[in-house]
Every structure is written in structure tokens, then in C-alpha cells.
Amino acid sequence: MDKRVFLSPPDMGGSEPDYVKEVFESNYIAPIGQFVDRFERAVVSFTGAEHAVALSSGTAAIHLALRVGGVERGDRVLASTFTFIGSVAPILYQNAEPVFIDSDESWNLDPTLLEEAIEREKPKALILTHLYGQSAKMEEIVQICEEKGVLLIEDAAESLGATYGGKQTGTFGRFGIYSFNGNKIITTGGGGMLVGAKAEDIEKARKLSTQAREEAIWYEHTEVGYNYRMSNVLAAIGVGQMEVLPERIEKKRKIFEWYRESLEDIEEISWMPEVEKSRGNRWLTTLTFEKTDPFEVIGALERKNVESRPLWKPMHMQPLFRGARAYGGGVSEKLFARGLCLPSGTSLEKEDVEKISAIVREAICS
Numbered sequence: 584m585d586k587r588v589f590l591s592p593p594d595m596g597g598s599e600p601d602y603v604k605e606v607f608e609s610n611y612i613a614p615i616g617q618f619v620d621r622f623e624r625a626v627v628s629f630t631g632a633e634h635a636v637a638l639s640s641g642t643a644a645i646h647l648a649l650r651v652g653g654v655e656r657g658d659r660v661l662a663s664t665f666t667f668i669g670s671v672a673p674i675l676y677q678n679a680e681p682v683f684i685d686s687d688e689s690w691n692l693d694p695t696l697l698e699e700a701i702e703r704e705k706p707k708a709l710i711l712t713h714l715y716g717q718s719a720k721m722e723e724i725v726q727i728c729e730e731k732g733v734l735l736i737e738d739a740a741e742s743l744g745a746t747y748g749g750k751q752t753g754t755f756g757r758f759g760i761y762s763f764n765g766n767k768i769i770t771t772g773g774g775g776m777l778v779g780a781k782a783e784d785i786e787k788a789r790k791l792s793t794q795a796r797e798e799a800i801w802y803e804h805t806e807v808g809y810n811y812r813m814s815n816v817l818a819a820i821g822v823g824q825m826e827v828l829p830e831r832i833e834k835k836r837k838i839f840e841w842y843r844e845s846l847e848d849i850e851e852i853s854w855m856p857e858v859e860k861s862r863g864n865r866w867l868t869t870l871t872f873e874k875t876d877p878f879e880v881i882g883a884l885e886r887k888n889v890e891s892r893p894l895w896k897p898m899h900m901q902p903l904f905r906g907a908r909a910y911g912g913g914v915s916e917k918l919f920a921r922g923l924c925l926p927s928g929t930s931l932e933k934e935d936v937e938k939i940s941a942i943v944r945e946a947i948c949s
């Protein structure tokens with residue numbers, strides 16, 4: 584490839600610079616202003632979430648969900664082990680104790696292990712990741728959390744627009760979070776959103792995100808807060824990106840289909856599934872090889888100027904979490920050893936996907 588192919592680069596819709604210009608003209612270069620409100624309303628209207636607060640990152644959104652949800656020092660928090668660090672680092676910010684749960688054949692959280700872990704650990708909360716844009720088994724997971732009184736926080740950082748039973752991921756639990764980091768399906772360059780079913784939760788998060796200032800003319804503080812609010816400039820980019828989100832989802836799904844068609848005769852390849860009743864956004868096209876070493880394929884793609892990556896290294900394998908308890912582990916360990924993320928940027932065309940597939944095929948056969 585002449586030009587480097589990235590894994591999932593930003594893809595602007597067109598109206599973003601106009602909105603940013605409006606921000607400049609209004610001089611609201613601050614974490615307040617009409618675009619922050621508009622961005623929150625756009626996400627609420629698209630996802631059907633009740634309430635939303637725009638933040639500086641998805642990680643900040645998870646931190647606030649734990650904080651508002653009452654997770655404190657020493658509490659146990661269950662989490663998907665097969666995820667990205669931003670999903671679980673906030674457990675440590677709260678001095679709580681992470682306990683990891685393996686995936687099942689869906690690649691997402693195993694509901695049977697979840698039940699077992701809740702029985703033994705008596706956790707306060709579960710952070711559930713919808714990986715690579717594919718919904719977890721929501722019917723089972725929601726039912727288990729409700730029955731056992733476990734606070735459900737959905738990490739939908741990668742799955743904006745994915746649905747289960749027609750309902751958007753991120754809107755099943757008391758809290759859901761989205762990320763607008765540079766590589767996500769839509770981006771503000773960096774940012775996140777916390778959504779929730781209860782107005783008072785989101786109002787509390789809004790207050791904590793702006794240094795927990797009390798109502799007074801002077802700066803009055805009774806509790807510790809954070810500087811987590813999203814800037815109006817970035818929210819303007821977000822408003823533009825929300826306009827093209829439905830197109831981006833369809834394109835990601837198409838890219839997945841192109842890869843699958845190009846490589847369908849290779850029997851050792853398995854693709855990330857889409858669980859029954861769900862429709863993913865296919866943020867990244869991901870697969871596993873039965874025999875081929877994925878790191879060989881990553882090397883072959885790199886030599887042709889194409890970026891690809893292994894699947895997430897499970898959290899229970901990370902030195903940071905040495906000693907943490909894990910339920911199961913073998914499924915995600917195998918996925919990590921055998922898996923690959925292919926370039927899935929929404930500006931790719933069919934012929935790009937075919938060229939990339941040809942490099943993969945050659946690496947397998949050589």
C-alpha cells in the first residue's frame with residue numbers, strides 16, 4: 584500500500600468544521616456552551632438513553648459511574664477480563680477490588696461464570712464490555728444483575744449503535760458509557776459520555792465532573808470532584824459526527840462482509856460472532872486462526888504498510904492485576920493467542936479490503 588492503512592482512523596462527515604467555526608465565533612471555547620448540550624441531546628435521541636453528560640473520556644465516564652454508584656474502598660467490582668484497560672482502571676481509582684470474568688463463545692462475558700462469581704464475591708457492581716462493537720448476551724446478564732442486586736455499568740465505548748433486541752447497548756444498565764477517542768466509530772479527538780436511566784445520577788455526575796462545586800457565588804466545596812467535562816469545541820465535532828453515525832455503522836458492517844467474502848474459503852478462520860437478537864456495529868473486523876500464528880500475519884501486513892493488531896490482552900494476564908481473582912480465563916487467553924484485528928476504517932473501499940485480504944492469505948499460505 585502506498586499510503587499507510589490505519590486500524591480505525593477518524594472519518595469526518597463534513598459539517599464538523601462549520602460547527603467548530605460557530606464555536607469560535609461565539610467564543611465559548613470552554614466546557615460549557617450550546618454544542619455540549621446539543622451533543623448530549625443527539626446521543627440521547629439516537630440511543631434512547633434517558634440522560635447524558637459529555638465528558639473528557641470514556642474512562643472518566645466509567646470512573647463517575649463507579650463513584651455515583653457508590654463503589655468505595657474495598658468493594659468488589661466484577662469486570663469482563665477481555666477488554667481494554669480504560670474499562671477497569673477506574674476500579675483502582677476508587678481503591679476497589681477488581682475480579683475478572685472470562686468470555687464464552689460469544690467472545691463477550693460468560694453469564695454462567697457471572698452467576699458463580701456473584702455468588703462467591705458479593706460484588707457491588709459489574710463493568711460489562713461490549714467488545715469490538717458486538718453486544719454481550721444482555722437478556723441473561725440483565726436478569727442476573729437485577730436478581731442479585733448488582734449495579735450494571737455497560738462499557739459501550741466500542742459499541743455505539745449496536746443493539747440487542749432492538750435496544751441500544753449502553754442503555755440496559757443503570758449506567759452506560761461511550762467513548763469518542765480517535766479510533767472509535769465516531770470521534771471528537773478525545774471524549775466520552777455517561778448515560779443513565781436516573782436524572783439524579785447524571786446530575787450528580789455532572790456536578791462531580793466540574794470539581795463538585797456547590798451552589799454559591801464563591802467556590803464552595805463539600806466533597807472531592809474532578810475536572811472531567813467535555814469542551815464545547817470537541818462537542819461541536821461530536822455533533823457533526825452524530826449526523827453520520829448511521830452511515831458509519833452500515834459501512835463498518837459492509838467492511839466486515841467484504842473481508843468475510845474475500846477469506847471465506849480459508850477454513851481455519853473464525854469471525855467474531857453476533858449473538859442471537861443482536862446487531863453489532865462491527866467497529867473492528869476481528870477473527871481467529873486455528874493454526875496460523877497471528878503475529879506472523881501482523882508482521883506481513885506491517886511490511887506492506889498496513890496496521891493490524893492482536894486482540895486485547897486479557898486483564899487477568901496483565902502484570903498490573905497480578906493476584907486479582909479471575910473466573911475462568913482460558914477462553915480469552917486463547918482468543919488473545921489466536922486473534923487478529925483487521926483495518927476497519929470507514930473510508931476503506933472494497934478493493935482495499937481485497938488487497939489486505941490477499942496479504943493475509945499469502946501470510947497464511949507461506
Ligand SMILES: *Cc1c(COP(=O)(O)O)cnc(C)c1O
Nearest residue numbers: 640641642667669670740762764
Ligand atoms: C476506548 C475504550 C475505553 C476508554 O475510552 P477512552 O475514551 O479512551 O477513555 C474503555 N473501554 C473500552 C472497551 C474501550 O475500547
